[in-house]
Amino acid sequence: MTEECRIGVIGAGNMGGALISGLVAAGHIRPAQLTATDLRDAVLQPLRQLGVRTSTQAEDAILGQQVVVLGVKPQSAPALFQLVKEHLRPDQILVSIMAGVNTAAIESQLEASVPVVRVMPQTLAQLGAAASGVCGGRHATPAQVDLVRAIFDQVGSTVLVGEYQMDAVTGLSGSGPAYIYTVIEALADGGVRMGLSREVALKLAAQTALGAARMVLESGQHPAILRDQVTSPGGTTIAGLHKLEEKGLRDALISAVQAATERSIQLGKP
Numbered sequence: 001m002t003e004e005c006r007i008g009v010i011g012a013g014n015m016g017g018a019l020i021s022g023l024v025a026a027g028h029i030r031p032a033q034l035t036a037t038d039l040r041d042a043v044l045q046p047l048r049q050l051g052v053r054t055s056t057q058a059e060d061a062i063l064g065q066q067v068v069v070l071g072v073k074p075q076s077a078p079a080l081f082q083l084v085k086e087h088l089r090p091d092q093i094l095v096s097i098m099a100g101v102n103t104a105a106i107e108s109q110l111e112a113s114v115p116v117v118r119v120m121p122q123t124l125a126q127l128g129a130a131a132s133g134v135c136g137g138r139h140a141t142p143a144q145v146d147l148v149r150a151i152f153d154q155v156g157s158t159v160l161v162g163e164y165q166m167d168a169v170t171g172l173s174g175s176g177p178a179y180i181y182t183v184i185e186a187l188a189d190g191g192v193r194m195g196l197s198r199e200v201a202l203k204l205a206a207q208t209a210l211g212a213a214r215m216v217l218e219s220g221q222h223p224a225i226l227r228d229q230v231t232s233p234g235g236t237t238i239a240g241l242h243k244l245e246e247k248g249l250r251d252a253l254i255s256a257v258q259a260a261t262e263r264s265i266q267l268g269k270p
């Protein structure tokens with residue numbers, strides 16, 4: 001599906017750069033199929049070394065591309081819309097990875113029938129481990145949405161959601177890596193508190209998070225069942241879990257997703 005797809009990225013910063021390097025590492029798309037543009041040559045240089053075509057002219061990421069990814073900050077987008085409108089044709093797909101900007105707002109800046117697909121990815125794309133929420137705009141066909149999902153599936157996995165759910169995706173997986181980094185850091189602090197070296201504690205904490213996440217995804221079992229399987233009566237794990245309940249870990253995480261979702265809604269308002 002993506003073998004011959006030409007993809008242009010406008011804005012190759014943290015997220016755009018992670019997407020491009022992740023796609024190259026995945027190996028299904030050749031570097032020559034990718035064009036990265038950015039105002040700053042410094043962010044383009046490592047991508048050039050991967051064999052990706054680079055330019056400081058945003059139109060190079062539009063002309064001749066099948067998919068154009070808008071990877072700039074929302075506040076930089078208005079300056080680009082005129083250029084995108086001038087060069088983008090209805091047989092191309094505009095993918096926006098901008099947080100909090102809905103497809104209708106983007107469509108209103110473009111020619112009437114240009115297909116827009118919105119994606120909320122993660123910089124974990126650079127490791128092939130991103131969770132991305134995807135939704136199609138008014139003019140995007142299911143086949144066009146599928147093509148965009150096929151691209152982002154190469155750097156992790158995607159879920160198709162309604163646009164009204166994109167703020168919740170932002171609150172959960174968009175902001176989620178930071179929550180998990182905090183959990184890993186706190187677990188490691190616990191290990192250090194109990195006498196482990198920082199290096200050993202961090203390794204144990206991070207590998208535990210990775211393994212538990214893989215177990216949930218690969219076993220298909222509900223996490224509560226997996227937790228029961230490792231919780232012996234009267235044992236150490238139930239003592240730790242009891243403390244987590246007492247301190248409100250679940251409540252803290254649910255509240256974090258809620259607060260981040262509400263902030264995303266707020267940021268998306270004109």
Ligand SMILES: NC(=O)c1ccc[n+]([C@@H]2O[C@H](COP(=O)([O-])OP(=O)(O)OC[C@H]3O[C@@H](n4cnc5c(N)ncnc54)[C@H](OP(=O)(O)O)[C@@H]3O)[C@@H](O)[C@H]2O)c1
Nearest residue numbers: 011013014015038039058071072073074076097098099121
């Ligand atoms: N970072 C994340 O974890 C993450 C996750 C999901 C979604 N996103 C979304 O991804 C987008 C980019 O975020 P980011 O963190 O990657 O920001 P970033 O690191 O600042 O990258 C954006 C890049 O776009 C460049 N740029 C601005 N105007 C441009 C133009 N007219 N033509 C070409 N390049 C231009 C910027 O250059 P200057 O610095 O010179 O302006 C910058 O290098 C945002 O909309 C954000 O909501 C980010």
